[in-house]
Amino acid sequence: MKKIIHWRFTLILLIVGFMIAVQYNSMKNPEKRDTRDIWAIRQELASEQKLHSELLSEIRELDKTLRTYNTLNDENTGRALLETVEKLHRQAGMTAIEGAGIVIEVKPSAESIALGLPIMGISPDLLTRFVNEINRFKGITLEIDGKRFTTLSAIRDINGVTTVNGLNVSTPPFMMKVISPTLADSEKLYNYLLGSSLHDDFYLDDLIFDIGQPSMDIQINGWSENFTNEFLHELPKGE
Numbered sequence: 736m737k738k739i740i741h742w743r744f745t746l747i748l749l750i751v752g753f754m755i756a757v758q759y760n761s762m763k764n765p766e767k768r769d770t771r772d773i774w775a776i777r778q779e780l781a782s783e784q785k786l787h788s789e790l791l792s793e794i795r796e797l798d799k800t801l802r803t804y805n806t807l808n809d810e811n812t813g814r815a816l817l818e819t820v821e822k823l824h825r826q827a828g829m830t831a832i833e834g835a836g837i838v839i840e841v842k843p844s845a846e847s848i849a850l851g852l853p854i855m856g857i858s859p860d861l862l863t864r865f866v867n868e869i870n871r872f873k874g875i876t877l878e879i880d881g882k883r884f885t886t887l888s889a890i891r892d893i894n895g896v897t898t899v900n901g902l903n904v905s906t907p908p909f910m911m912k913v914i915s916p917t918l919a920d921s922e923k924l925y926n927y928l929l930g931s932s933l934h935d936d937f938y939l940d941d942l943i944f945d946i947g948q949p950s951m952d953i954q955i956n957g958w959s960e961n962f963t964n965e966f967l968h969e970l971p972k973g974e
Contacts, residue, residue: 789873832876835921836914836953839928840945841907847941854941856906859892861940862899866890868933869913872924876914878955880904907942912955921949 843854866884869875877884882899890899897904915921928946937944 835918838947880909
C-alpha cells in the first residue's frame with residue numbers, strides 16, 4: 736500500500752513539474768504579436784499586390800514573345816530576334832527616348848545667393864531620396880544632369896563629389912528630366928512633387944527644385960557607358 740502511494744505521489748510531482756516547465760518556457764519566450772495598425776498592414780498588402788501585378792505583366796509579356804517565336808518560320812525568326820534585342824535595349828536605357836514628361840531645375844535658394852553663401856553640390860543622400868520618391872510612379876525614365884539613370888546606375892560620393900554612373904553631378908544649377916508613359920502620368924507626378932516634402936529637404940541644403948509644366952516633347956539621352964558581358968558568348972555558326 737505504501738509503495739502504491741509513493742508511486743502516485745511521484746507521478747503527481749512529475750506532472751506538476753512538467754506543467755511548471757511549460758508555463759515557464761511560454762513566459763520566457765512569448766509568442767510574437769503583430770502590433771502594426773490596420774493602415775500599415777494595408778500599405779504592405781498594397782505593395783505586395785503591386786509587385787504581384789508587375790510579375791504577372793512580365794510573365795504575360797514573356798509568354799507573348801514565346802508564342803511569337805513558335806509561330807514564326809525561319810525567315811522571320813531573325814527579324815523577331817532583332818526586335819526583341821531593340822526592345823531590351825530600350826528597357827535597359829541604351830537608346831534615347833522622347834515623350835511626355837517634366838523638366839526639374841535644381842538651383843541654389845534665393846536666400847543663399849543673397850547672403851553670399853558658397854554654392855554646394857547636391858548630396859548623395861538627398862539625390863537618392865529624390866530618386867526613391869519619383870520611383871513611386873511606375874514606368875518612368877530619369878535623366879540626372881545629362882546622365883541616364885537606370886537600374887544599373889549608382890549614386891555615390893567620390894572624393895566629396897556626388898556622382899551618377901561614376902560621372903560628377905554638376906554644382907547647381909543643373910537639370911533633371913523625367914518621362915512618364917502618358918501625359919496624364921506626368922501631370923500626376925507634377926502635382927505630387929508640388930506638394931512633396933522634398934522641397935523642405937532641398938531647402939535645408941540651401942537648394943530648391945523648380946518643376947516645369949508637363950510637356951509632350953521631353954528628350955532623354957541613352958546610357959552612355961558600354962555594357963560588359965561576362966557570361967554569354969556567341970556560338971559559331973552551325974552549332
